[in-house]
Amino acid sequence: MMQPLKNKVAIVAGGTRGAGRGIATELGAAGATVYVTGRSTRTQRSDYDRPETIEETAELVTQAGGQGIAVQVDHLDPEQVRSLVARVEREQGQLDILINDIGAEHFAEFDKPIWEVDLERGLRLLRLAIDTHLITSHFALPLLIQKPGGLVVELTDGTADYNNRHYRQALMYDLAKTSIIRMAWALAQELQPHHCTTVCLTPGWLRSEMMLDSFGVSEANWQDATVKEPHFIISETPHYVGRAVAHLAGDPEVARWNGQSLSSGQLAKIYGFTDLDGSQPDAWRYIQEVTEMGKPADATGYR
Structure with a gap:
């Protein structure tokens, strides 16, 4: 089994579930050592109050062929992030890949104007979705730039093209997801002199644990959700975006993507690469060419 990322070290900030879990697992499959961070452990849940844990993700990394290391970290706490990076440096002596995947979608209040939302809830969303990324980069990048070839991936929802032309149903959510795109571009300028690369990456319609639960289905029968939402046919597993990250991390010419969405x-x-079922869903093209055009759900030619 080829492992192009063997001897590479990654931090997946926000690796408890969803895209973060998929990314961590696929980095493990490519041979990487992955520090999986988040607040939810087997003994303590975050305010998401979900059952997924960082220990489970770390075990999936190891099962896939890498080395998974779970570290409980609140990325809003600078001292906890500083301690995480110090541990990575002490144990590994290097950091090659940084994945910033912390978000707070469950705090979003969609289809409400700013004057009707719970202000503290909205500000909490921004702190979790933006401040965590800034704090993590502040402490992790001095280690990452110690050698050329490092990769930073900022996870968001939506491409630059799409988000610049569409309101994302809530001002706070719109601001959070668009800010990450600009953050990645700015980081790219700062990392380029060190021969490191930053990209912004979005999955399509993600079949995360939370999304599957919202439809009352599992990964095994996810297509049953199309009865309620036909366009869910374009959805993808978290492994798909995980494979995107693994290929970026293994690309000797990854700098060609610097600063891009x-x-x-x-x-x-x-x-x-493909998703687990062998398909290649292209959700953002589908959304613009099918969903927004009012066409009936049909993923033919889009996966």
Whole structure:
């Protein structure tokens, strides 16, 4: 089994579930050592109050062929992040890949104007979705730039093209997801002199644990959800965006993407990887060409 990322060290900030879990697992499959961070452990749940834990994700990394290391970290706490990076440096002596995937979608109040939302809830969303990324980069990047070739991936929802032309149903959510795109571009300028790369990456319609639960289905019968929402047919597993990250991390010419906004479907066509079912869903093209045009749900030609 080829492991192009063997001897590479990654931090997946926000690796408890969803895209973070998929990314961590696929980095493990490529041979990486992955520090999986988050607040939810087997003994303590975060305010998400979900059953997934960082220990489970770390075990999936190891089962996939890498080395998974779970570290409980609140990325809003600078001292906890500082301690995490110090541990990585002490134990590994290097950091090659930083994944910033912390978000707070469950705090979003969609389809409400700013004057009707719970202000503290909205500000909490921004702190979790933006401040955590800044704090993590502040402490982790001095280690990452110690050698050329490092990669930073900022996870968001939506491409630059899409988000610049569409309101994302809530001002706070819109601001959070668009800010990450600009953050990645700015980081790219700062890392380029160190021969390191930053990209912004979005999955398509993600079949995360939370999304599956919202439809009352599991990964095994996810297509049953299309009865309620036909366009769910374009959805993808977290492994798809995970494979996008693994291919970026293993690309000796990854600098060509520096500062760009990318999607899992876009990169699948370039690198040739597939989702778990062998398909290549292209959700953002589907959304614009099918959903927004009012066409009936049909993923033919889009996966």
